[in-house]
Amino acid sequence: MKKIYFAGLTTLLVGGTAIAQNSEITFKGKMSREEGFNRTRTTIAPSYAKAPNDTIWFDDFSSGTGWTASNQGAHTAGDWAIVSAMPASLTSQVPPYDFPIAMNSNSGGNFAIIDSDAEGGTATQDALLTLDTPIDLSAMGTTSLSIRFTEIYRHFYDYNFVEVSNDNGTTWTTFAVNTVATVPVNTNSGDPEFEDVNISSAMATAGSWGSQVLIRFWYQGQWDWFWGIDDVAIVETPADDLNVSSSKTHYTSATIQYSQIPLSQVVDMSFDANVTNVGGADQTTSQLDVTVSGAGSFSGSSPSTNIAVGTSTKLSVNGYTPTAIGTYDVAFNVYDPATTDNTPANNVAFGTFDITSNTYARDTGSLDGWYAPFDDDSDMIDDPMEFIGQFEMNAAADITAIQAVFASNSTGGTPVGQEIYYNVYSDDGAGGFLPVYDGLGTPIPTYTLAAGDITSSTGSTTNWVNLPLPAPVNADPAVSANWYPVVGYSVDGFHMAVSGDAPDTTNFLTVFATTAGQSNYFITSIPMLRLVMPGASGIEDTDVSLDLGQNMPNPFNGTTVIPFTLSQASDVSFIVTDVTGKIIDSKELGILSSGEQRIEFDGSNLAGGVYYYSVVIDGKKSTKQFSVVK
Numbered sequence: 001m002k003k004i005y006f007a008g009l010t011t012l013l014v015g016g017t018a019i020a021q022n023s024e025i026t027f028k029g030k031m032s033r034e035e036g037f038n039r040t041r042t043t044i045a046p047s048y049a050k051a052p053n054d055t056i057w058f059d060d061f062s063s064g065t066g067w068t069a070s071n072q073g074a075h076t077a078g079d080w081a082i083v084s085a086m087p088a089s090l091t092s093q094v095p096p097y098d099f100p101i102a103m104n105s106n107s108g109g110n111f112a113i114i115d116s117d118a119e120g121g122t123a124t125q126d127a128l129l130t131l132d133t134p135i136d137l138s139a140m141g142t143t144s145l146s147i148r149f150t151e152i153y154r155h156f157y158d159y160n161f162v163e164v165s166n167d168n169g170t171t172w173t174t175f176a177v178n179t180v181a182t183v184p185v186n187t188n189s190g191d192p193e194f195e196d197v198n199i200s201s202a203m204a205t206a207g208s209w210g211s212q213v214l215i216r217f218w219y220q221g222q223w224d225w226f227w228g229i230d231d232v233a234i235v236e237t238p239a240d241d242l243n244v245s246s247s248k249t250h251y252t253s254a255t256i257q258y259s260q261i262p263l264s265q266v267v268d269m270s271f272d273a274n275v276t277n278v279g280g281a282d283q284t285t286s287q288l289d290v291t292v293s294g295a296g297s298f299s300g301s302s303p304s305t306n307i308a309v310g311t312s313t314k315l316s317v318n319g320y321t322p323t324a325i326g327t328y329d330v331a332f333n334v335y336d337p338a339t340t341d342n343t344p345a346n347n348v349a350f351g352t353f354d355i356t357s358n359t360y361a362r363d364t365g366s367l368d369g370w371y372a373p374f375d376d377d378s379d380m381i382d383d384p385m386e387f388i389g390q391f392e393m394n395a396a397a398d399i400t401a402i403q404a405v406f407a408s409n410s411t412g413g414t415p416v417g418q419e420i421y422y423n424v425y426s427d428d429g430a431g432g433f434l435p436v437y438d439g440l441g442t443p444i445p446t447y448t449l450a451a452g453d454i455t456s457s458t459g460s461t462t463n464w465v466n467l468p469l470p471a472p473v474n475a476d477p478a479v480s481a482n483w484y485p486v487v488g489y490s491v492d493g494f495h496m497a498v499s500g501d502a503p504d505t506t507n508f509l510t511v512f513a514t515t516a517g518q519s520n521y522f523i524t525s526i527p528m529l530r531l532v533m534p535g536a537s538g539i540e541d542t543d544v545s546l547d548l549g550q551n552m553p554n555p556f557n558g559t560t561v562i563p564f565t566l567s568q569a570s571d572v573s574f575i576v577t578d579v580t581g582k583i584i585d586s587k588e589l590g591i592l593s594s595g596e597q598r599i600e601f602d603g604s605n606l607a608g609g610v611y612y613y614s615v616v617i618d619g620k621k622s623t624k625q626f627s628v629v630k
Contacts, residue, residue, distance in 0.1 A: 056145065057135050057234040061110040066133065072126040080114045080129035080219070111150075111230035116158065116221040130216035134168050135234070137209035144200040144237035144280030147215065151195050152228040153178055158221030162195075164202035168212035173202035175310070178227075196278040198237055198310045238342030241279035242286060242307065247332045247349035248272045252318045254392045256506055260354040260361035262533050263325060265394045270318040271300075273332045273349060277307040283336040288315035291333075295326025295355060322355045359403070360391050360531040362507075363499035367455055367462050369525060370407040371509070373493025377516035386488025387496050388425065388433070389529040390506035393483055397533040398472035399424055400621045402485040403464045405497035405528035406449060408456045414494040418449045422467045422487045426480035433484060436473050445470055446582045455497060462497065462528070468575055468621050470612055475533070484508075485529045498525035546570075548615050548622040551601070555627035562599040562613060569593050570617040576601070577612045584611065603628050 059066065061082050069080035116125045137145070147162055155178050163172045175197045203209050215234075219227050250257045252270040271290040277283050285304040292298035298320040307313055315334060322328060332349040341347055354361075373382035402422050406414040421444050425433035437444045445467065453465045467487070475483040487496070488510075505522040512518050549563035566572075572589040584606065589599070601613070608630035614623040 054236045055233050056137065056140065056236065059131075059232050061112055061230060061232075064110055066131065067112065068130050068132055070128045070130065072128065079125075079127045080112060080217070082110050082112050084109045084111075111228055112217070113226060113228040114219045115226040116219070125219060125221045127219050128216050129229075130169075131214050134212040134214050136211040137213045137234070138211040140209045140236075142203070142208050144198065144239075145209070146235055146237040146278065147175075147195075147197045147199050147232065148235055149195050149232040150230040151178075151193050152226075153193075154225030158219065158225060158227075160227055161218040161220075162197050162199070163216045163218055164199045165214040165216075166203050166206050166210050166212070169214050171205065172216075173199070173204075174218070175199060196241075196243060196276075198278060198280065199234075200237065200280065200309070237278075237280040239279055239281045240283065240336065240339040241277070241342045241346075242283055242334050242336065243276045243278050243343075243346045244273050244332060244334050244349045245276050245312065246274045247330075247351060249330055249351050249353055251392065251394070253394075255504060256362070256390065256392055257502075257504075258353060258360065258362055259364055259500075260356045260359050260530070261322075262358055262360055262397070263322075263355050264397050264533065265360065265392075266322050266355060267394045268318055268321050270316055271320075271330060271332065272314055272316045273334055274312060274314050275307060275334045276312040277309055279342065280309060281339075282309055283307045283339060285338050286313075286315070286334065286336045288317055289333045289335070290317040291331045292320060292328055293331075294329045294352075295324045296320075296322050296328055325355050325357055327352060327354050358532055358534040360533060362389060362391075362502065363526050363528045363530070365462070365499065366459060367405060367407060367457075367497045367499055367528065369498045370413070370495040371498065371523075371525075371527075372413075372495050376511045376519060377513035379514050381514055382493050383514060384488065384490050384512040385493070386421075386486055386510050387527040387529065388484050388486050388508040388510065389527055390482050390484055390508075391531055392481060393475050393477040396474060396476040396478070399475050399483065399531055399533050400469055400472050401532040402467040402469070402487065403530040403532060404467060404485075404487050405462045405464060405499075406454050407495040407497040408454045413456075414449060414454050415492060416449065416451045416454065418489065418492055418494050419446055420449065420487055420489050420494060421446045422485070424469065424473050424475075425484040425486055426475075427482050434480075435486075437470075443470075443578075445577070448583065449494070464528075464530070466532070468614060468616060470577060470614075471623050472621070483531070485531050487527075487529065497528040499528050500526050502526050546615060546617050546622050548624055550624060551613065551626045555629045556603065557629050558604050559600055559602045560626065562601060562615070563596065564598070564615050564622075565596050566592060566594045566617065572597075573616040574599055574601075575614045575616065575621075577614070578609070 061067075064082050067082065071079060112129055114125070114127055114129070147164070153160065159176070160178045162175045162177060164175070165172045177195050177197060215232070217227075217229055248257050249269060249271055252268040273288050275286065275288070277286075284306045286307045287304045288302040290298070290300050300317040300319055302315040302317050305313065305315070330351045330353070332351075334347050335341055335344075371387070373385070375381060376383045402424070404422070408414050423444055424436045426436070428434040435444075436442070447465070447467055449465070453463055455462045501524055507523050507526055509521045509523050510518060511521070545567040547565040551560040551562045553560060569591055572592045574587045574589060575583060576585040577583050585601075599615075603611075606628045608628050610625060610627050612623055612625055614621050
């Protein structure tokens with residue numbers, strides 16, 4: 001059973017959510033690949049036939065033998081195995097994780113894998129996969145060599161190593177891969193990724209390569225996902241070879257990466273690249289060049305630095321603040337001007353982000369999976385849950401709505417008529433969340449999903465559901481540095497759409513199990529949740545003003561007239577909610593001309609009581625209260 005971890009250990013406040021540690025959850029959604037603005041990993045296959053990348057030795061596990069799996073501790077199941085298909089514990093996801101296609105690309109169709117989740121419980125794993133027959137590398141003398149291999153992994157706090165022995169297993173030199181320092185916690189790899197490890201230090205004791213060289217893969221973990229290996233090669237190391245393993249665009253002062261940023265929130269941007277020297281010589285004057293094009297232009301370079309053989313470092317370029325609405329394309333290029341890189345194709349990475357008038361987003365805009373309802377406490381009942389995304393605020397702004405995408409599939413997915421609730425959380429100052437609408441003094445808004453609100457296929461064509469807040473929420477960074485859009489359900493479940501992977505632990509899932517109680521997790525697939533924040537003074541390209549008047553008569557029994565004035569022609573919607581936030585009536589009025597307008601509302605079918613009416617123009621909402629008497 002797959003785990004989704006979360007961080008922090010706090011106390012739950014009334015109506016809020018605390019984040020705790022060491023829980024598990026069945027993941028029903030697709031583990032999407034790294035793509036787009038998110039994180040660009042190495043996806044260029046290693047060359048096995050081009051000097052100085054000449055292949056000295058190669059194995060693709062096609063024979064299914066030649067390797068021995070062993071343990072350095074007590075284990076019950078799930079150790080290293082050479083297989084042609086994924087273990088059931090990984091393929092049981094709905095939809096299944098799709099990496100076996102890439103891992104089966106070799107002629108034999110086999111690959112090596114260790115699935116630590118198969119052990120279950122709290123079992124620790126310390127397992128080896130060792131080559132049976134030594135490799136004769138004596139003809140290589142003191143030539144610098146590297147191990148290259150295809151891999152796929154899900155990474156938490158597990159540890160992955162390659163070990164090399166130059167003396168038939170008497171002594172081993174250890175090389176760490178996919179470490180916590182270079183790969184964010186709770187991360188899935190690309191499909192596939194390529195690892196390149198300089199192993200030349202393994203010959204240090206003998207002074208040269210011998211005839212009894214062994215290699216092995218070493219996995220340490222505690223019920224912490226999996227590691228798959230294929231197409232293992234020993235190659236001559238090129239002298240000069242820098243590799244961009246990942247890239248990221250974010251605020252200089254913070255870490256979260258966004259696909260869309262409201263102009264009111266933009267501050268100085270940072271462009272980062274994690275760079276590894278996989279060559280045989282130190283790169284003493286390495287630097288990162290960043291070029292921005294599209295809605296704005298910028299070019300800059302990082303200070304030069306030495307990157308020693310086999311080490312990684314982060315290079316950063318900042319000093320640019322976007323000023324125009326539109327799409328920005330970012331090109332990353334790392335190099336050492338004093339050398340000629342042997343494989344320049346893996347020196348580059350690309351990303352994009354948008355500056356908008358009012359939308360804050362982290363998703364790529366393309367639905368590529370979902371989280372389905374599940375039974376967290378095994379009582380045969382799917383449990384209520386809510387999804388939470390984190391957004392950093394740099395300037396005070398009003399949040400007027402949340403946008404979300406709900407998915408359907410061949411088994412039904414999100415049902416038409418499903419009632420959801422939504423909210424906005426802030427930080428409570430102690431590691432937990434404070435809800436703006438607590439269900440006590442302020443009713444929690446709800447919404448009933450119609451057929452047109454549900455997206456039936458993956459891809460970029462999605463139906464964003466606009467969830468207006470009963471009143472604008474002032475998101476002031478002086479009050480809370482982070483603000484969180486929330487959607488959830490209490491009875492029948494929905495399929496929460498996800499889009500892309502987050503290289504951080506700032507997306508959350510809370511489950512309210514019938515018997516087990518509340519459990520809180522962080523997730524690395526990005527829920528398709530956005531914040532709408534219009535009204536930043538002087539910022540928007542089109543700052544449309546709305547003057548909403550009080551309805552007449554008020555109170556009323558039957559019909560009432562609602563006046564409002566537009567400063568310019570605008571797309572107008574009208575919404576009526578009850579005191580719980582439930583939408584009673586909504587109308588799309590289309591494009592209305594500037595000047596005085598009026599809406600005649602028939603409330604004859606409403607029960608007596610207090611209601612709220614809102615006029616929404618181009619994402620901006622103004623709300624007032626009226627009363628119905630019977």
